[in-house]
Amino acid sequence: MxxxxxxxxxxxxxxxxxxxxxxxxxxxxxxxxxxxxxxxxxLPAAPPEQKGRLERLTERERDVPALVARGLSNGEIAARLHLGETTVKTHLGHVLGKLELRDRVQAVVFAYESGLVRVGA
Structure with missing residues (x-):
């Protein structure tokens, strides 16, 4: 029909x-x-050690890698969170240090593996 x-x-x-x-x-x-x-x-559940690492971050610090994982630039994250771009860079630096990550790519991987960001969400 x-x-x-x-x-x-x-x-x-x-x-x-x-x-x-x-x-x-x-x-x-x-x-x-x-x-x-x-x-x-x-999709595997986040391993307990990933969740423990996630707890090292403040709420605002969690926002930054989640938005990085969605492909936003520092400028776009700043606009979304109503922050200065320098503040976003500072938050991202703190995230990388606290989680012992090398760069944005590792931050994206961590965001997905920890459950901070879900595929398709």
């Missing part, structure tokens, strides 16, 4: 593709269900 009208043909085609896939025995799941399954069963 193809629904006629402005832009709705694609929706009808998607329905046909889904119905045909189910008839072939394939399993179809909503993207939100797939995301929850991946988060629960594929």
């Amino acid at each position: 193809v629904v006629q009208g402005g832009g709705e043909d694609a929706v009808g085609e998607e329905i046909l593709v889904t119905v045909r896939a189910v008839l072939r025995g394939e399993v179809m799941m909503a993207p939100s269900v797939v995301r929850r399954l991946v988060e629960r069963f594929v």
Whole structure:
């Protein structure tokens, strides 16, 4: 069944593709269900030592690597947190020191491994 009208043909085609896939025995799941399954069963829980390291940071210091992990620059983080760019650099320096990290890349990895940032969140 193809629904006629402005832009709705694609929706009808998607329905046909889904119905045909189910008839072939394939399993179809909503993207939100797939995301929850991946988060629960594929992404590992943060190891206890990572959570312990996370506790070394102040709340503001936690904000900075979380935003770094989302790809924001120091200037963008400063605007988001209503801080000066120099203050963001200072916070990031404290984070790197407290967590014994070398650079922003390690801060991003830590943010994901510790659960500070979740994939797709």
